[in-house]
Structures are given as structure tokens and as C-alpha cells.
Amino acid sequence: MTSSKRNPYTIFSLVPLNQRAREVIADPENQHLTSTQANGIVVLDIGFHIRSRTQDTLATLGRGDDADIYVSGSMVSKIQCSFEIETESNVIMLYDRSYGQTTQVFGDDAVPFEHGRSRKVVVLDRVNTIIGMGGVARNLVQFKLRWHFDPLSMMNTVKDWKRALIPPVYKPRNARTIDESDTILGSRRVTRPHTATQGSLIMRYSILSIIGSGAFGQVHRAVDMDSGKLMAVKLLTPPGNRSEEALAGWRQSRYYSLKREVEAISHLSHPHIVEYIDSQGWGDEDGRVEIFMALKEGSLESLCLSGATFSKTALFNQMILALCYLADKDIIHRDIKPENILYVTAEYGHKFQLGDFGVCNATYQARTVIGTQLYMAPEVARGGEQTPKADVWSLFVTMVWTFDCQGFREKSRQFVNNADIYKAIDSIATSEDCVASIKEMAVQDPRGRASALDMLQKCRNSVAHGAPTPMDVDQIATPAFRRTPERTPEPGPVHQPRRPNLYDDDDDDDNNNNREEGRGLRRSARLATQRASLLSPDRPSMAKNKGPWWGERRWS
Incomplete structure (x- = not known):
């Protein structure tokens, strides 16, 4: 039976956008996770009240018995996708777990799955707010994500709730009367990119807040949309006055200074120097440069x-x-x-x-x-x-x-x-x-x-x-x-007494000079x-x- 109130441990809700999505919400196996919005629309609540199989997984969707949310249909994998918590940043990521890679995000704000990237992407308020799954177009079932927290509040809430003892809402054990034939193989974890490297791909990120600004640009707190890691992004943009004189002065005072910074820090590696991640935009026509550092x-x-x-x-x-x-x-x-x-x-x-x-x-x-x-x-x-x-x-x-x-x-x-x-x-x-x-x-x-x-x-x-x-x-x-722990020094060779010089004084002077030179070299090495x-x-x-x-x- 659908509840009129949202579970208090809900992070976001899935709002149906088509008939197949409404059928998912109406399915008896999903009724324990539904609530009714003020406008009368029934939604699925995703949060810490779902007892998933792994600690950092909020919910799995698919047609298999192990899925937290049952999605019927032969074009849906047993585990189609999952919402999971990035351990360090506490942002929520959507993983495409389907064998045929038939999960996708849509909309003007979308940062979609792409060939060559891992099959995971960050979902946030105002970013990747529509998800689809199933079929060639990956849109047989479509939901809109309605968030109940802004991004920064969400991360803090997730951090707190991870440590809390939250009572779960258990899935009813209803027997299914229809077992649709498999037209797609069982799910497997597909998160690796399928091209050589990601080094040639641009960094995709979403700005969360501004950290500061100055003569050398603005610094923002941002999240890497492909890894879920938090980072600092320094943005350098050319002046609004695009005259050649203004651009030349800008390049001399700021552009090359920032370029010098990147050249310096990209070769540095020390526990007490901020870690450099990447940079991009050098040489682009718009002059916008982005430097990514650890947050x-x-x-x-x-x-x-x-x-x-x-x-x-x-x-x-x-x-x-x-x-x-x-x-x-x-x-x-x-x-x-x-x-x-x-x-x-x-x-x-x-x-x-x-x-x-x-x-x-x-x-x-x-x-x-x-x-x-x-x-x-x-x-x-x-x-x-x-x-x-x-x-x-x-x-x-x-x-x-x-x-x-x-x-x-x-x-x-x-x-x-x-x-x-x-x-x-x-x-x-x-x-x-x-x-x-x-x-x-x-x-x-x-x-x-x-x-x-x-x-x-x-x-x-x-x-x-x-x-x-x-x-x-x-x-x-x-x-x-x-x-x-200090190691006990190993015993050195037994000291041999110096043999007397059997040659003339000139040879002795040469030997003394050689010994002094040897001492100097050893001292320098030491x-x-x-x-x-x-x-x-x-x-x-x-x-x-x-x-x-x-x-x-x-x-x-």
C-alpha cells in the first residue's frame, strides 16, 4: 500500500515520466518504497531505509530477485543499474550494471555515459536529473530524480546517515505469476572504459560552490562527474574587453603565470604540497583555462x-x-x-x-x-x-x-x-x-x-x-x-695497515694527492x-x- 508520507531517510525520489515507469511504481513488490507527492503523483523513495546488499549501495534496479526495485520486462537486465555512494566524497553515483549498457541519463543538464569512460556517473540536483533504461534507445523506462537536499547538504547528510542505525524497510516476498523469458544475459559489473586510456578525454565536472577569487582567477569546489571525487578547480577566463591590447596584457600578466604554475606543480610530488590532478583549455580560442587540484x-x-x-x-x-x-x-x-x-x-x-x-x-x-x-x-x-x-x-x-x-x-x-x-x-x-x-x-x-x-x-x-x-x-x-627501527651496522672489512712507500718522494707526493682527492670525493658523496x-x-x-x-x- 502506498504511503502518503515520504520516508524520513529518503535522499531523492524517482518520479515516473512514462507509462512503463508508472508500472514499476505500481508493482506490488515496490509498494513499500512508494509515497505520494503533494500533487498526487506516486514516486519511489531512494535512501538509507532500503536494505541493499552492500553498505555503499542505496538501491539496485532490475528484473532479478536480488534487485531492490523490481523493473519488469525482457529488455531489462536482472541488475540494470544501481545508485551507490562514493566512499570519500559521499556523492551519489549511477552505475550502469546492464550487460548491453542500456542505462543512460538525459536532459539539457546531462553528463551522459560515454564510450571510453567507466559506466558510472554522478547524479546531483540540477545535473543528470533524468535516467532511462532498457531497449536500444535506453528509454523504455524513464524517471526524473527529485532531490530533497542541495548538493552540499546531501553530502553532509549522507556522511551522518552512514554512521547512524537506520531501521530498514523490508521488501515483501510476493510470488511472481509471470516469469518472462531471458532475451538479455544476466547482469555483470561493467565499469571499465573500453578504449585505451582516459588521458585524452576532457575532465567533466560540476561546480558546487566558490572557494575564492583573485587576480589570477576564481577557485571553485567541484565534483568530477566520472569519478565522484571532490576537487578544486581554478578557472582563468580572458577579460570582457577582447581588444588585442587587452588580451596581450592579460596573457602576459595572468595566462602565462597560470601556465607557469601548471608547469611547476605538474612535476612536483610531496606529501606537503597540494596534489595536481590535470589541466585543460590551453590554446583554445575562448581562452578559458581550467586547473584541477585536490580539494x-x-x-x-x-x-x-x-x-x-x-x-x-x-x-x-x-x-x-x-x-x-x-x-x-x-x-x-x-x-x-x-x-x-x-x-x-x-x-x-x-x-x-x-x-x-x-x-x-x-x-x-x-x-x-x-x-x-x-x-x-x-x-x-x-x-x-x-x-x-x-x-x-x-x-x-x-x-x-x-x-x-x-x-x-x-x-x-x-x-x-x-x-x-x-x-x-x-x-x-x-x-x-x-x-x-x-x-x-x-x-x-x-x-x-x-x-x-x-x-x-x-x-x-x-x-x-x-x-x-x-x-x-x-x-x-x-x-x-x-x-x-635502526639497523645494527654490519661489520666492515678488517683494517689493513698501510704498506710502506717503497718509491721515491715524487711518487709519494702523487699518492698523497690521490688520497686527498679520494677523501674529497668521498666527503662530497657523503x-x-x-x-x-x-x-x-x-x-x-x-x-x-x-x-x-x-x-x-x-x-x-
Whole structure:
């Protein structure tokens, strides 16, 4: 019997669009999932009240006994399609499970199944709102999806309901009087693409909300329509004034800057640098460029302003590792600030990642004055030679802002020139305990300023000598940084006494020179090995301790 009220755990309803769809809703085997809308139309409710066979499956449709929703007809597979939850993003995806690939989405908003792509696609409010199945045209049975949540609310609701104990609505065990003959083979899981690769296919996505905007474009929160993964999309569009002069200026200032960002980040791979996914649109006539990056929860700026607690020690150490990696690649970020440090929450605390490489540059190319003035190193502001040490200065100012030393956040609004900034930074570096042990990062002359590797070495040396480290393993021990047990060194070859020189003094001098050269080569190799070891994310960077290496005060 049809209920007049919708089940409270319904995510969306299937509204019939043709006679075959109405027959599906009227079938006695589906009555436990129906409700009546205000306009009198009977619909099928899809949600967590359906007891499907797998945890992340909302419902399966087909003519088989195992289908959650029975759809009669010989042109329908035993399991025709399914609505499933993408595990990480909590978006709903439609899977085509039919043997003949006879499921499709329709409408002006459709992002359909395509040859060469996996047989799954995201369904959302206002995107892929009509589904059809059965027959050559895949439209024997057609439903419209009526959503009861907007996309962001839906994802949050799904996340909450996945953890809840929801009473199921069981399917009645009605015997069928007609068993239609099979004209289509039983269903199989068809999700793989049937062409070589998906690399040549364009990224299909739907924008969920805007994250921010600036001189280098807009950044949106979006979902990949083919994988269901959430991502950040940076959009760059040419100016409305399409004059040649305006376009030339736009290309010089923004287009090539964004292209430089892609060229930089596409070759980077580090746990504390935001992951690059793909980009497209380069060279297109409309000038629209899209860059796809992994989506994070928020920025350091938003985290601090929200009043949330987090480990400043983790922040500092993870960013130092990122800067060491960039310096090793001869890349200067040139715009390190709280807004460009992103984070995700993990079981051990927060994982911070450096993002927005829109103004980065190779060391040999960096000459222009660009970045954010408050965090800009003195040599950058003066237009002088730039090195990776410029990023070290910016990280120090970022830590000062994070701690809000001497009310730095509010005071910075009143700075009128660079001299005001440098005076405040010098005062904080020499008087504030929380940054006193990293004050070598705040030296105005880059020749006397510590490098990222210097700061990392300082931390490693404290570990080697048994001193406390800045990393609190109980709070922020990431899997990539966990300490590995030390191996007992294998015994080396037995020392052989040096044989006396039986030749003249000239030969002895040559031998001495060869030995000195050998020592130099071995020393260089040893230093190179140590440097590579320092930069390795697998090297232990933390230990249980009583306090940080820079003083008695712990960064919380």
C-alpha cells in the first residue's frame, strides 16, 4: 500500500515520466518504497531505509530477485543499474550494471555515459536529473530524480546517515505469476572504459560552490562527474574587453603565470604540497583555462580565525619539509602566507600542504616584485636577486601571524610601508619566546638568513643528540614520517695497515694527492647522501619528547 508520507531517510525520489515507469511504481513488490507527492503523483523513495546488499549501495534496479526495485520486462537486465555512494566524497553515483549498457541519463543538464569512460556517473540536483533504461534507445523506462537536499547538504547528510542505525524497510516476498523469458544475459559489473586510456578525454565536472577569487582567477569546489571525487578547480577566463591590447596584457600578466604554475606543480610530488590532478583549455580560442587540484578542507587562515586548536609544531615542520623539497628543485614559491597553506584533518591531527603556485618561479628566472607585501622577503620587495631563502622569510612571518605575536594580525593592518613590517618582525624575532629559536629565518640580508635545509638540519641534529624534537608523535605522527627501527651496522672489512712507500718522494707526493682527492670525493658523496636523506619524507622526523628543540615552551 502506498504511503502518503515520504520516508524520513529518503535522499531523492524517482518520479515516473512514462507509462512503463508508472508500472514499476505500481508493482506490488515496490509498494513499500512508494509515497505520494503533494500533487498526487506516486514516486519511489531512494535512501538509507532500503536494505541493499552492500553498505555503499542505496538501491539496485532490475528484473532479478536480488534487485531492490523490481523493473519488469525482457529488455531489462536482472541488475540494470544501481545508485551507490562514493566512499570519500559521499556523492551519489549511477552505475550502469546492464550487460548491453542500456542505462543512460538525459536532459539539457546531462553528463551522459560515454564510450571510453567507466559506466558510472554522478547524479546531483540540477545535473543528470533524468535516467532511462532498457531497449536500444535506453528509454523504455524513464524517471526524473527529485532531490530533497542541495548538493552540499546531501553530502553532509549522507556522511551522518552512514554512521547512524537506520531501521530498514523490508521488501515483501510476493510470488511472481509471470516469469518472462531471458532475451538479455544476466547482469555483470561493467565499469571499465573500453578504449585505451582516459588521458585524452576532457575532465567533466560540476561546480558546487566558490572557494575564492583573485587576480589570477576564481577557485571553485567541484565534483568530477566520472569519478565522484571532490576537487578544486581554478578557472582563468580572458577579460570582457577582447581588444588585442587587452588580451596581450592579460596573457602576459595572468595566462602565462597560470601556465607557469601548471608547469611547476605538474612535476612536483610531496606529501606537503597540494596534489595536481590535470589541466585543460590551453590554446583554445575562448581562452578559458581550467586547473584541477585536490580539494582540501580549508586554509591555515580560516583554521586560525575559526579558533580551532592545532599543532603549530606540525605546521612548521611540514612546511619546512615542503620548502626543502622546493629548494632542491630550484623553485621559489614567492607567495607563502596563511591563505596559501591548506589542510585536511587526519586521525593524527592536521596535515598541512602548500598550494597556489601562481607566482612561483625557477631560481634563475625570479626577478620581478610579486607576492603579498606583508609576507614578502626584503630582497624581493627591493627587486634584488631571489633565492629559496625568500620563502624562508615568508614562512617566518606566517608563523608570526599564526601565533599572533604582539597582536601582529591587527597591527599589520596599520603598516604603511615595508619599514613598518621589518621593524615589527625584528622586534618579534628578538623578544618572543615562541619564535626565538627560529629567528635566524628572519634575517633581512638573505646571505645571513637560514635556509630551509639549515632549519631541517637543526631539527635532525637535535634528534641525533637525543634532544627533544619539535614533533609530538602522539599528535602528528604521519605514516610517512614514522620512525623506523635502526639497523645494527654490519661489520666492515678488517683494517689493513698501510704498506710502506717503497718509491721515491715524487711518487709519494702523487699518492698523497690521490688520497686527498679520494677523501674529497668521498666527503662530497657523503654530504650529498646526507642531504638526500634529510629531504626524504621516509626519514624519521619526530620522537616522543618533553618539549620542542627550540626551547622550553611547546608549540600547541
